Amino acid sequence: MLHAHPEHDNDPSAGLHLPDESATLTAGERLAGTLPARLTLYLRGDLGAGKTTLTRGLLRGLGFTGKVKSPTYTLVEPYKDSRIAVYHFDFYRFTDAEEFLEAGLEEYFEGDGIRLVEWPDRAQPYLPAADLEISLHVVASGGRQLALRALSTEGQRCLEKFAAPTGTPPRAP
Numbered sequence: 001m002l003h004a005h006p007e008h009d010n011d012p013s014a015g016l017h018l019p020d021e022s023a024t025l026t027a028g029e030r031l032a033g034t035l036p037a038r039l040t041l042y043l044r045g046d047l048g049a050g051k052t053t054l055t056r057g058l059l060r061g062l063g064f065t066g067k068v069k070s071p072t073y074t075l076v077e078p079y080k081d082s083r084i085a086v087y088h089f090d091f092y093r094f095t096d097a098e099e100f101l102e103a104g105l106e107e108y109f110e111g112d113g114i115r116l117v118e119w120p121d122r123a124q125p126y127l128p129a130a131d132l133e134i135s136l137h138v139v140a141s142g143g144r145q146l147a148l149r150a151l152s153t154e155g156q157r158c159l160e161k162f163a164a165p166t167g168t169p170p171r172a173p
Contacts, residue, residue, distance in 0.1 A: 013150070014163040019143040024050045024136075027146055028057020031134075034161035035062075037084055037112045039154055040128055042120040045136035047092075050144050051118050054136065055088050058116070062086065071118075075103055085113040094122040101126055131155035 018024045031054075043051040056068040062082035071077040071090040079086040087108045091100070100106070100123040109115060109128045120127050132155035135147040150156040 014148045014159055016146040016148075017139070017143060018050070018136075018146050021050075021053055024053045024144060024146075025057035025060065028054040028059075029061035031158070031162055032058045032061025034158040035084060035114055036154055036157070038114075039131045039158065040109065040115040041117065042130040042133045043116055043118045043136070044120075044133065046138070049136040049138055051136055052088075054134070054146075055116050058114075059086060076105065076108060078108075086116065087113055088116045088118075090118040091122040092119045094119070097123050097126055099123075132158055 016027060018027055035058075043054070045051050052068065052070045059068050059079055059082055062084055064079050064082035064086070066079075066081060068079075068088075069077060071088050072092055075089060075091070075093075077088045079088065089105070089108075094100070105123075106126065115128075117123075117127065117130070120130065129151065131150070131152040133149045133151055135145075135149075137145045137147075139145050148159055148162060150159040
């Protein structure tokens with residue numbers, strides 16, 4: 001069940017328990033329906049927390065039908081065969097933030113597109129700010145806990161659409 005915080009209009013966050021992989025894929029698909037043409041999302045969570053599974057669901061929700069893989073060794077996987085260009089980054093293997101600049105990755109953050117960034121702290125201070133932060137954590141009782149936090153106006157709009165009950169139009173910004 002999605003837990004938004006409507007009693008705190010200034011609390012730009014929502015949470016959701018994902019009992020299995022299917023629920024994680026569905027959450028990604030649902031998130032895809034909220035996305036504008038340009039957004040930066042930070043994906044946080046331990047190894048195996050479901051970041052790539054959520055990304056796979058998001059890409060499916062955007063109409064991408066190809067293989068989705070983790071960019072752990074390639075640093076970035078571009079997906080341009082969907083409704084919106086998506087760039088999935090993974091900076092887990094960075095030993096120094098300068099590697100972001102050395103790899104010329106800053107150009108991916110110019111213009112339209114969705115940027116999904118795993119391990120963003122390893123590219124700071126060079127990485128642009130996130131619009132939406134997504135955290136995934138494995139829970140002892142089973143499944144995962146998904147938390148979303150808006151960090152910009154665009155992120156807030158996405159969060160409101162995501163948190164809106166199915167079939168209910170989101171509130172106007």
